[in-house]
Amino acid sequence: MKNAVAHTNQKKPDLAVKEAISITAISSISPLGISQNAIWNAYQTATSSVHLKRIGKEEVWVGALANESREEIEILKKSDAKYKNLDDSVLFALCVSRNAIAHAGWVAGDNFGINIGSSRGATGLFEKYHKEFLERGKAVTLASPTTTLGNISSWIAHDLQTQGPEISHSITCSTALHSLLNGVAWLRGGMADKFLVGGSEAPLTPFTIAQMKALKIYAKTSGANESEGYPCRALDLDKTQNTMVLGEGAAVACLEKGLPDNALAVIEGIGYATELLEHNISISTDAVCFQRSMKMALGVLHPDEIDVIVMHAPGTIKGDVSEMEAIDKIFCNKKPFCTTNKWKIGHTFGASGMLSVELAVLMLQHQKAIKVPFVSYEKVPTKIHKVMVNAVGFGGNAVSIVLKSV
Template identity: 65%
Template sequence: MQKPISITALASISPLGKSLQESWASYQNNRHCFIEKRVLKTPVFVAELTKEAQQDITLLRQSDAKYKSLDDTVLYAIYASRQAVEQAGWKASDNFGINIGSSRGATGLFETYHEDFLKKHKAKTLSSPTTTLGNISSWVAHDLQTQGPEISHSITCSTALHAVLNGIAWINSGMCNQFLVGGSEAPLTPFTIAQMQALKIYSKQDSSGRAQSRPYGAIRDDIDYPCRALDFGKKQNTMVLGEGASMACLEAGIKSNALAVIKGYGYATEILEHNISISSDAQCFQRSMAMAMADTPPDEVDAVVMHAPGTIKGDISEYNAIKKVFCNKMPSLTTNKWKVGHSFGASGLLSMELAVLMLQHQQFINVPFYAQKPTKQLKNILVNAVGFGGNAVSILLSRE
């Protein structure tokens, strides 16, 4: 790190709620956020926004005639960004930068426009400008009336943490002192879910409607978990999609209002043997975690918020990487995908939000079916994300 970077605000809209307080309250129980929904006549598990959050998005869409044609990814980003900037006390005149990414972008709108095109053989006027990935940060900049740089990007499931890397780079370069970073995803559409099912990584059900997963650890038999991220005894893939957006305000230096400080960052891409897989010991994670820790001894990292999508190979490869990096000084391990699902490009920031909340409240959030010793103190937490293409990012957060 060339200079300390403070996280002065965090805001999100997700299946956990629409505020940090609601999210933290949701983490206090072992209930998941999944519902059963019929997609193309097939029952699947998904994690939707809470009803209250959905109502707020509807009101946002109706608040401006220009917003009626926007995809949910853009509206989620606008909603969370407003909260984050207000929380940080930023003003448009500060000319802060914006970098918000999405793995899939305007999936819902694109599918709707394409279906209409197949019927009429003509594209609607707004089909192009409202489905381009770049309009996420642009619309947020318009909504906040800022004049700083704006960047949109997609680096699959590590998109949000790559936005953090970009924010750090801009601040370290001296070109900006403040950067709004994050990710937004609305992937609960028929084609997106079908793509994950085609990969054979999506959580399945049996004829009774229960997820096909065996009881494990201390889990009560009457509680069913469709996504079993960090259940290393599962016999099949259990990834479930979720939606939402999460934003963070980054500022140069250690600020009095800092929620946490970015102590280190790391990134790596490995040579792939398959289009969607990483090595059995996730070499990209080994390099990104080692880079993020730098001079921080392994025994000073108290916890790791894992990417852990709930797939057999994905979970175990990251776990193997952690074992290689930390050896006999394993930190506590957690993830939130068993609860909120995998929100693709937004997932890394939601993981970072969990890490910051744990640092703030000095309480470790366990995964229900992964037994480990309780963590008494939380000072340094590592956050991981990786996507198709083996592009890993690790961010080391510290409680100052």
């Protein structure tokens, strides 16, 4: 594995927060539900929302939407004739974006920006259209416009009638947190006053799951993990096999300048980093990218000020251990309380970072740390003022965000 590369002449960006940027609403759809009350209540239980489901020709562990949430998507799909041809990744994003701006008090037609990305985009439609192409020898008319990554933000802009900038992108599993970085940059640059940011993913398709299995990182459908009720052992540093599970969902946040009365949390720091590629999915054994992103996000903050870290922790042996090694190096002997939600909902790729932000915001609001049930904790914080959220994508595209209570 590679060692850290020193950049002694590299000028560090000035990321000191000159003006407060607040999260005034957050909305998600995931295996935990769609309302904030339902989601928080689900976090109070030690039960995983990962279940066996037939995907294509085989049964696999997945974090699928509950029936009630799926019904909401079907209602949305039927609400407009144009929406019936959209991929789930777009429909998920539409659903949570409507909810978010309603909670923030934004009005359809406001001049706010949109940056909602996805790691894989329209996986379901792409596989469907490709199969039809192989059978018929030609593509259908909507094959291209409904499978581009850009159609996520474009349809949201159409649905919410905003005249602001619309951006879609993919930076693999750190996509949603990169959306947040972009929103902060636009707001701090004075080019917008409000930004809707997040990620959406609908990866529960045969080919996508086959890709993860080919990497030998997917949870097996038999063995000890199944009997213990936790197919995904994210943050279990003693596991002897990879246990990543895919989940579906979307999450978005409303960002605004200043400290409005309805602020849920304030963005205290942002950090990002990449590593030189040695392998398509590799990061160094001590996650140099995370060390850099966390250090940048901390800025002038002392590490002791962080009460909780919501880790990326995908459930793979190397991924979980390397991130914890990076945390040990940055926080030394005073490591914060560490948690993750992937054992509960699976890994939602490009949406995962914002779902982690949602967990962070909920913990700040309710002043309660959410434990991973199969992890032993020496100490659980009773007061939570600052939470760090981590995400990283294939190749070491790391982002770290520090949120503080209002």
